[in-house]
Amino acid sequence: MDDYQMEEKTAFIVEEVSKIMKDSVETAIGENSYKHSRVNQWTTSVVEQCLIQLSKLGKPFKYIVNCIIMQKNGAGLQTASTCFWDNNTDGSCTVRWENESMYVIVSVFGLAI
Amino acid sequence: MEITHVYAKLRSEFGRQCLFSDRPEEVMVDIHPEPSLASQFILKTRKDQGLQACRDMSEHQVNTERFESNSCGMNHVEGGWPKDINPKDVEQTIRFRKKVEKEENYINCLQHLGSVMEHCIKQNNAIDIYQQYFEEDEELEESSELPSAKTINILRDPNEVKRTITSLSWHPDGGRKLAAAYCNLGFQKNPKDMSLDSYIWEIGGSYGRFNHRGMVLWWDVRKLSEPTERLVLDPGREGNLDRALGAISLEFEPTMPTKFMVGTEQGLVVSCNRKAKTAAEKIVCTYDGHHGPIYALQRNPFFPKNFLTVGDWTARIWSEDIKESSIMWTKYQMSYLMDACWSPVRPSVFFTVKMEGVLDIWDILFKQSDPSLSVKVSDKALYSLRVQDNGQLVACGSQNGEATLLEICSGLSTLQKNEKSLAAAMFERETKREKILEARQREIRLKERSRSEQSREDEAGREDGEDNLEQLIARAENDFYSLVEAEMRRRERREETPQENDVCDEREVQNGVENGKTGDETGNTDLS
Numbered sequence: 253m254d255d256y257q258m259e260e261k262t263a264f265i266v267e268e269v270s271k272i273m274k275d276s277v278e279t280a281i282g283e284n285s286y287k288h289s290r291v292n293q294w295t296t297s298v299v300e301q302c303l304i305q306l307s308k309l310g311k312p313f314k315y316i317v318n319c320i321i322m323q324k325n326g327a328g329l330q331t332a333s334t335c336f337w338d339n340n341t342d343g344s345c346t347v348r349w350e351n352e353s354m355y356v357i358v359s360v361f362g363l364a365i
Numbered sequence: 366m367e368i369t370h371v372y373a374k375l376r377s378e379f380g381r382q383c384l385f386s387d388r389p390e391e392v393m394v395d396i397h398p399e400p401s402l403a404s405q406f407i408l409k410t411r412k413d414q415g416l417q418a419c420r421d422m423s424e425h426q427v428n429t430e431r432f433e434s435n436s437c438g439m440n441h442v443e444g445g446w447p448k449d450i451n452p453k454d455v456e457q458t459i460r461f462r463k464k465v466e467k468e469e470n471y472i473n474c475l476q477h478l479g480s481v482m483e484h485c486i487k488q489n490n491a492i493d494i495y496q497q498y499f500e501e502d503e504e505l506e507e508s509s510e511l512p513s514a515k516t517i518n519i520l521r522d523p524n525e526v527k528r529t530i531t532s533l534s535w536h537p538d539g540g541r542k543l544a545a546a547y548c549n550l551g552f553q554k555n556p557k558d559m560s561l562d563s564y565i566w567e568i569g570g571s572y573g574r575f576n577h578r579g580m581v582l583w584w585d586v587r588k589l590s591e592p593t594e595r596l597v598l599d600p601g602r603e604g605n606l607d608r609a610l611g612a613i614s615l616e617f618e619p620t621m622p623t624k625f626m627v628g629t630e631q632g633l634v635v636s637c638n639r640k641a642k643t644a645a646e647k648i649v650c651t652y653d654g655h656h657g658p659i660y661a662l663q664r665n666p667f668f669p670k671n672f673l674t675v676g677d678w679t680a681r682i683w684s685e686d687i688k689e690s691s692i693m694w695t696k697y698q699m700s701y702l703m704d705a706c707w708s709p710v711r712p713s714v715f716f717t718v719k720m721e722g723v724l725d726i727w728d729i730l731f732k733q734s735d736p737s738l739s740v741k742v743s744d745k746a747l748y749s750l751r752v753q754d755n756g757q758l759v760a761c762g763s764q765n766g767e768a769t770l771l772e773i774c775s776g777l778s779t780l781q782k783n784e785k786s787l788a789a790a791m792f793e794r795e796t797k798r799e800k801i802l803e804a805r806q807r808e809i810r811l812k813e814r815s816r817s818e819q820s821r822e823d824e825a826g827r828e829d830g831e832d833n834l835e836q837l838i839a840r841a842e843n844d845f846y847s848l849v850e851a852e853m854r855r856r857e858r859r860e861e862t863p864q865e866n867d868v869c870d871e872r873e874v875q876n877g878v879e880n881g882k883t884g885d886e887t888g889n890t891d892l893s
Contacts, residue, residue, distance in 0.1 A: 326402035334391065338385055
């Protein structure tokens with residue numbers, strides 16, 4: 253139990269993180285349609301927001317945030333990842349968000365210190 | 366992005382070894398392509414776009430607010446009266462005027478205003494708006510035309526017996542009146558009758574008369590019964606009537622009232638001074654040039670020092686300073702020249718009439734070997750000639766009493782550009798040439814004199830007028846040859862441009878004179 257509690261404080265909780273991610277995307281992009289001139293700005297703000305929120309959690313983790321924005325053109329996209337870490341303590345989370353004109357994929361890797 | 370995170374870690378956990386294991390691949394995103402979405406997009410058409418690597422500039426225009434202006438004139442007839450004065454009331458205006466004139470400031474004000482007005486008027490006159498800008502062009506055009514003369518009128522002697530017109534004179538006011546003097550030029554008829562038979566033609570008289578008896582008489586118009594003064598034309602200045610020369614023509618220039626010249630039957634021109642006390646002093650000098658009577662004698666109206674004489678077959682131009690010979694002369698014509706006069710408007714143009722009825726117009730700046738224009742006026746001999754003051758009308762009188770009026774083309778009767786200076790230069794050049802010739806001749810004579818006794822005798826013989834026949838012939842030959850050569854050289858020179866180096870001339874002439882004196886017949890010249 254203690255361990256579980258302690259682990260909770262220092263574990264990578266996927267739901268929590270994914271919620272944070274969804275929120276930040278919503279905040280950054282919202283209902284905007286794809287505009288090439290604004291994409292850079294969106295990616296940056298998404299990543300920033302994620303990170304700020306994650307660090308507010310106060311957990312002893314290294315975070316890696318990745319964001320991909322793809323216009324809905326009819327093209328397909330596949331990404332995959334693999335890790336070599338401590339399975340007990342580290343974790344990752346990927347959020348797939350979309351609106352009418354684009355897909356947004358945000359992935360976070362948390363690595364315990 | 367300033368994110369700081371402070372965390373705590375158990376000391377015992379520092380440096381703990383990493384227990385890493387591999388987490389297998391996980392597909393994070395899998396989005397299938399959807400071609401239907403592609404139809405929402407169209408291919409962007411290729412577009413040509415020009416690029417330029419240059420600095421960005423901006424342009425900006427500024428215009429001030431428009432200011433409307435228009436000009437209008439104002440005709441100021443009368444105004445400036447103060448309100449209480451009715452301008453139409455003469456009394457009030459006079460009273461007001463007098464009041465203003467008495468004010469202290471009036472004179473100062475007027476002076477100031479006057480100078481302002483003067484400035485404006487001067488501005489007005491600064492440019493002559495009627496100035497001819499292209500006068501020279503017009504003149505140039507005319508010179509390319511051929512000279513011509515047109516007969517306007519022929520005035521015939523109304524008498525049955527035809528008499529010769531010996532003299533013509535235009536009315537001095539430039540009017541169209543012409544006086545013609547007729548006389549029967551039979552042998553030795555006394556010309557005192559002339560005044561009774563002359564006519565004045567509508568469309569002048571001389572004050573000094575002369576007669577064949579060798580005297581010059583002065584007549585006062587008011588007292589025509591007797592001459593006021595007499596002068597005997599004796600070249601020896603002794604007043605000897607026996608040796609007097611018969612006088613034919615008289616020259617009197619109104620600007621030089623004391624001097625006058627007489628042309629004689631013997632071909633001598635006598636220059637006299639009226640103011641001299643004794644008869645001897647009255648005759649100043651003589652010019653010897655013609656072989657026959659001098660029928661005309663006139664000073665050039667522009668250059669009074671040069672005068673024109675006409676006699677025998679030539680016309681000669683003289684300079685007062687050179688007494689030995691004329692400075693310019695025409696070649697010997699086919700017939701006798703009877704009268705001549707200068708054109709009053711062009712210093713280099715003169716007219717002559719000949720016994721064969723031809724009127725010649727000479728322009729010495731244009732051509733010196735021949736007249737510029739020859740007009741056959743009548744079949745009879747022409748005896749007299751006069752040009753009107755405007756230079757365009759010429760009257761010639763013939764043997765059968767006909768006076769013909771001719772109009773000269775404007776090319777010969779308008780003053781050309783630079784003509785005065787060119788004519789002056791020409792006269793000066795010829796005068797200088799003659800002076801040099803004269804000097805040279807004097808030198809040679811001095812040399813001969815000092816050389817031997819015989820030459821002194823010859824010279825004495827020359828003075829008496831009785832020469833050895835052979836010497837006479839030799840001298841005549843020398844003179845003739847030198848004349849011929851000089852004339853040939855002059856003709857060649859004149860065929861070139863009139864502007865020539867004077868020095869070149871003199872050198873050449875001196876060579877010529879030497880050649881002439883030795884009786885050489887080389888006749889060729891080195892035109893250096």
